[in-house]
Amino acid sequence: MTRPSSDGFVPQFTRFALGSPSVDQVAVEERALSLARRSIKKGAKVAGLKLAVAMMDLTTLEGKDSAGKVRALCNKALRPLESDPSVGTCAAICVYPNWVATAKQALEGSPVKVASVATAFPSGQSPLAIKLEDVRRAVDFGADEIDMVIDRGAMLSGQYAKVFDEIAATKEACGTAHLKVILETGELGSYDVVRKASEIGIAAGGDFIKTSTGKVQPAATPAVTLVMLETIRDHYYATGHRVGMKPAGGVRTAKQALHYLVLVKETLGDDWLTPDLFRFGASALLNDVLMQLEKERTGNYQASEDFSKD
Numbered sequence: 566m567t568r569p570s571s572d573g574f575v576p577q578f579t580r581f582a583l584g585s586p587s588v589d590q591v592a593v594e595e596r597a598l599s600l601a602r603r604s605i606k607k608g609a610k611v612a613g614l615k616l617a618v619a620m621m622d623l624t625t626l627e628g629k630d631s632a633g634k635v636r637a638l639c640n641k642a643l644r645p646l647e648s649d650p651s652v653g654t655c656a657a658i659c660v661y662p663n664w665v666a667t668a669k670q671a672l673e674g675s676p677v678k679v680a681s682v683a684t685a686f687p688s689g690q691s692p693l694a695i696k697l698e699d700v701r702r703a704v705d706f707g708a709d710e711i712d713m714v715i716d717r718g719a720m721l722s723g724q725y726a727k728v729f730d731e732i733a734a735t736k737e738a739c740g741t742a743h744l745k746v747i748l749e750t751g752e753l754g755s756y757d758v759v760r761k762a763s764e765i766g767i768a769a770g771g772d773f774i775k776t777s778t779g780k781v782q783p784a785a786t787p788a789v790t791l792v793m794l795e796t797i798r799d800h801y802y803a804t805g806h807r808v809g810m811k812p813a814g815g816v817r818t819a820k821q822a823l824h825y826l827v828l829v830k831e832t833l834g835d836d837w838l839t840p841d842l843f844r845f846g847a848s849a850l851l852n853d854v855l856m857q858l859e860k861e862r863t864g865n866y867q868a869s870e871d872f873s874k875d
């Protein structure tokens with residue numbers, strides 16, 4: 566990254582040591598809650614649910630993942646609801662690097678992207694050289710998108726330049742692949758630290774900022790997502806540059822998904838209501854969204870067993 570120079574240039578990371586706006590915890594939680602109470606009309610609900618499918622990074626990140634499971638997940642991302650072709654594909658599937666080539670092959674010729682976690686996901690507890698090698702391999706296997714984890718220990722001990730440098734190096738290792746920066750907000754301790762980590766993730770080159778790995782509780786919450794959306798908004802006002810957002814972990818119901826879409830619309834406007842700028846990272850959300858879509862279409866709930874398991 567760019568280091569301080571003798572001509573007085575102040576690098577981005579110096580700004581983070583100087584402070585970010587502090588977050589009013591009560592206000593942010595109240596606002597997130599009040600937006601959850603918005604009622605949504607039937608037409609908007611169906612459109613919102615279809616959008617949620619289109620924005621989904623359908624995820625499997627388990628030690629027991631297999632080629633069969635990854636192929637089944639890809640088929641599901643390609644044709645989420647056989648009975649209703651108006652429901653389009655998911656945005657991406659998200660897997661460990663070992664399964665990128667399998668997924669790439671299964672999705673060949675389709676618009677569904679392959680996202681790979683990397684950088685010693687989920688802990689990030691490896692030397693930087695190994696993390697970068699993890700990224701380069703995933704890209705070589707065909708990953709379109711890389712979901713990296715930040716160094717939470719460095720973040721919590723105020724080593725902001727280290728956090729920045731690792732993200733910037735990861736961005737470089739991504740080449741043309743898009744970079745999502747996972748903050749693991751459940752380990753950051755306060756909204757102020759979430760705000761600062763979001764600013765660093767954006768300034769260091771993240772195309773998206775993402776709440777969580779799904780391996781730590783609490784994972785995505787509406788309030789933490791709101792703090793991150795507001796950081797994206799402030800960055801956009803300051804620079805005109807649009808950064809994406811991905812709540813991930815624990816988003817399981819259609820109702821939650823619609824709530825997140827209201828948060829996005831109210832904070833960033835309609836421009837962000839696109840898979841290019843908003844994703845859900847979720848392993849179990851899709852079936853509930855499909856169940857609600859079928860309920861809206863037929864008037865009846867179908868048993869969850871009627872929907873294929875991921």
Ligand SMILES: O=C[C@H](O)COP(=O)(O)O
Nearest residue numbers: 779813814815846847848
């Ligand atoms: O990035 C996505 C998360 O790992 C998914 O978490 P989840 O299994 O709680 O939906």
